[in-house]
Amino acid sequence: MARAISSRRMALNTAIAWTIGAMIFFPILWTFLTSFKTEAQAIADPPIFFLFDWTTENYTTVQERSDYFRHFRNSVIISVGSTIIGLAIAIPAAWSMAFVPSRHTKNILMWMLSTKMLPPVGVLVPIYLIFRDLKLLDTQFGLIIVLTLINLPIIVWMLYTYFKEIPGEILEAARMDGATLRSEVLYILLPMAIPGIASTMLLNIILAWNEAFWTLNLTAAKAAPLTAFIASYSSPEGLFYAKLSAASTMAIAPILIMGWFSQKQLVRGLTFGAVK
Amino acid sequence: MKTTLKAMLGATALAACTTAALADTTLTIATVNNGDMIRMQGLTDDFTAKNPGIELEWVTLEENVLRTRVTQDVATKGGQFDVMTIGTYEVPIWGKQGWLVSMNDLPAEYDVDDLLPAIRGGLTVDGELYAAPFYGESSMVMYRKDLMEKAGMEMPDAPSWHFIRRAAAKMTDKDEGIYGVCLRGKAGWGENMAFLTATANSFGARWFDEDWNAQFDSPEWKEALTFYIDMMTAYGPPGASSNGFNENLALFQQGKCGMWIDATVAASFVTNPKDSTVADKVGFALAPDNGLGKRGNWLWAWSLAIPAGTDDEEAAKKFIAWATSKDYLELVAEKEGWANVPPGTRTSLYENAEYAEVPFAQMTLDSINAADPTAPTVDPVPYTGVQFVAIPEFQGIATAVGQQFSAALAGQTSIDDALANAQKLTEREMKRAGYGK
Numbered sequence: 001m002a003r004a005i006s007s008r009r010m011a012l013n014t015a016i017a018w019t020i021g022a023m024i025f026f027p028i029l030w031t032f033l034t035s036f037k038t039e040a041q042a043i044a045d046p047p048i049f050f051l052f053d054w055t056t057e058n059y060t061t062v063q064e065r066s067d068y069f070r071h072f073r074n075s076v077i078i079s080v081g082s083t084i085i086g087l088a089i090a091i092p093a094a095w096s097m098a099f100v101p102s103r104h105t106k107n108i109l110m111w112m113l114s115t116k117m118l119p120p121v122g123v124l125v126p127i128y129l130i131f132r133d134l135k136l137l138d139t140q141f142g143l144i145i146v147l148t149l150i151n152l153p154i155i156v157w158m159l160y161t162y163f164k165e166i167p168g169e170i171l172e173a174a175r176m177d178g179a180t181l182r183s184e185v186l187y188i189l190l191p192m193a194i195p196g197i198a199s200t201m202l203l204n205i206i207l208a209w210n211e212a213f214w215t216l217n218l219t220a221a222k223a224a225p226l227t228a229f230i231a232s233y234s235s236p237e238g239l240f241y242a243k244l245s246a247a248s249t250m251a252i253a254p255i256l257i258m259g260w261f262s263q264k265q266l267v268r269g270l271t272f273g274a275v276k
Numbered sequence: 277m278k279t280t281l282k283a284m285l286g287a288t289a290l291a292a293c294t295t296a297a298l299a300d301t302t303l304t305i306a307t308v309n310n311g312d313m314i315r316m317q318g319l320t321d322d323f324t325a326k327n328p329g330i331e332l333e334w335v336t337l338e339e340n341v342l343r344t345r346v347t348q349d350v351a352t353k354g355g356q357f358d359v360m361t362i363g364t365y366e367v368p369i370w371g372k373q374g375w376l377v378s379m380n381d382l383p384a385e386y387d388v389d390d391l392l393p394a395i396r397g398g399l400t401v402d403g404e405l406y407a408a409p410f411y412g413e414s415s416m417v418m419y420r421k422d423l424m425e426k427a428g429m430e431m432p433d434a435p436s437w438h439f440i441r442r443a444a445a446k447m448t449d450k451d452e453g454i455y456g457v458c459l460r461g462k463a464g465w466g467e468n469m470a471f472l473t474a475t476a477n478s479f480g481a482r483w484f485d486e487d488w489n490a491q492f493d494s495p496e497w498k499e500a501l502t503f504y505i506d507m508m509t510a511y512g513p514p515g516a517s518s519n520g521f522n523e524n525l526a527l528f529q530q531g532k533c534g535m536w537i538d539a540t541v542a543a544s545f546v547t548n549p550k551d552s553t554v555a556d557k558v559g560f561a562l563a564p565d566n567g568l569g570k571r572g573n574w575l576w577a578w579s580l581a582i583p584a585g586t587d588d589e590e591a592a593k594k595f596i597a598w599a600t601s602k603d604y605l606e607l608v609a610e611k612e613g614w615a616n617v618p619p620g621t622r623t624s625l626y627e628n629a630e631y632a633e634v635p636f637a638q639m640t641l642d643s644i645n646a647a648d649p650t651a652p653t654v655d656p657v658p659y660t661g662v663q664f665v666a667i668p669e670f671q672g673i674a675t676a677v678g679q680q681f682s683a684a685l686a687g688q689t690s691i692d693d694a695l696a697n698a699q700k701l702t703e704r705e706m707k708r709a710g711y712g713k
Binding site for chain 1: 304306308309310311314317318333334335336337338339340341344345348352353354355356357466467520521522525526529530532539541545550551552553
């Protein structure tokens, strides 16, 4: 009897999970389908699901009109660059907070997080002026710096949470054996925290890839990433939904594929420490 | 020896770089994503072939994003763009601020006197032309000829608002999913407020009196807003308060609207058989009036301007002179047909016999000529602009007022409350901005 209830409950949970999953995935599926329609089919009422003449015309048009690969390259450089610099700063910071905490550590962590509570537009003008004076407008380097700083609180918090799970005694034992600080971090801490660092890295790449406020406001032609590529297909005066969908599909495909293959690490990273 | 070789290599590289920099000027052009602009991007080989030293880089953005980006750049002298696509709203404000380069010295063959006077007037401040129009638009009535015939009515060339209402009543067939009239309802200074400000002009209403006092408490505004909301509630599509240009375009193209009053640029979309199911059934008429001498149509031009302080002013001017020239219109006609020529900028285009055959050509010209940005209202006003007030505060105030009117259309608030709130918030913002002291 108990087994019957449990399997029924299991089936219900599975059904609910699949429904929620399908609802979350639906906009992406719809964008994908729309990208293969004509503009007239894209706005058809009632909407057409699968029974339409599939066309790749939108992809051809998008590729003819915009340089996809230049935007793609900028997205890769900016997201990977900001992640590497972010990790280089966050690993020592999280180490000191996790293993050598002071009485201000909690406050510092909260303060770091509080910087995420300010609407970005509030600091747009000062940052724009600083970038203008430093000649960083429309440069990959400028965006790498901004995205590193924006995502740093999240990286530090995530790594801090991981490092806290690692018993300090192991590091102490290494120290007893004569390990220097450098070798303690490099040979003991990092190998043990690899899953955590990997998921932090993946999450940061996704956040940087999808960031659309600063990447749109601080770039023009040279450093514009895929977010600007999508924005160039949106129009309040003209129905270009099929082309917009094709541009969106091309922009999200790389990160979606990366997310798909690394979902195990991502899920582990995001739920780490949530259930004990 | 090694050092000498290195030095020589270095010097050669430096010389190569310098020569390249002298030979090539790269213009960064910020533009909106609409059909005419995209077509221009495809035709720029003609310009680069004629001007081998100049390369073009495009930054295409959605209208609202573009507006934020170029405003931020021109105001801070960021120098990211050499040519900017801006509208009739920005030109007088930015021109006054000294943010734009004057275009008064365009070459004689450009024939600046050929520009349509209404459009040219909107881009001129104190005798200085600050932008060259790329395409101009007004608003007009687009209607279904078949439904009009079925209703036993005939659309005059210059209808009144009361005719539109009667026609909407007769054309509406909710069981068939056909709504007599589709109008903008989505809140925003460039969405419902563009339409409602132009409509209010034809009802004798105005935003401000000559001393910059808000006028939403006037009977004319009440009459205009009541007429609009009553007509839309009875004969408009459901959810009209969230419909903007694109939503109405989709409804009209699918045959769900009897009439649609909106930008003249829509004419080429609704008559294109590839996208529109009613392409061969569309007629055009001037925007309606109320017998007060002003019609409810607006005036807008997407124009090309050069921000003050750009390093490549000369090259930028060359480009603008090419993109807004008579030759460019002929180039588009040759490659893509006359119907795709950017409309509403030059008198000579409307004198061209081939262009006159385009079904919406004459109505577009008549609509543009019917709008006067320097005297947009029945009673005198201290501002210019037909569907906007050319002051920097307008965007913020009109979007807030637009939210009130959109809520009234959705039935979330009464017409009286919406007008009272609009009056209160406009008074407050104008006082803050230092007007009327």
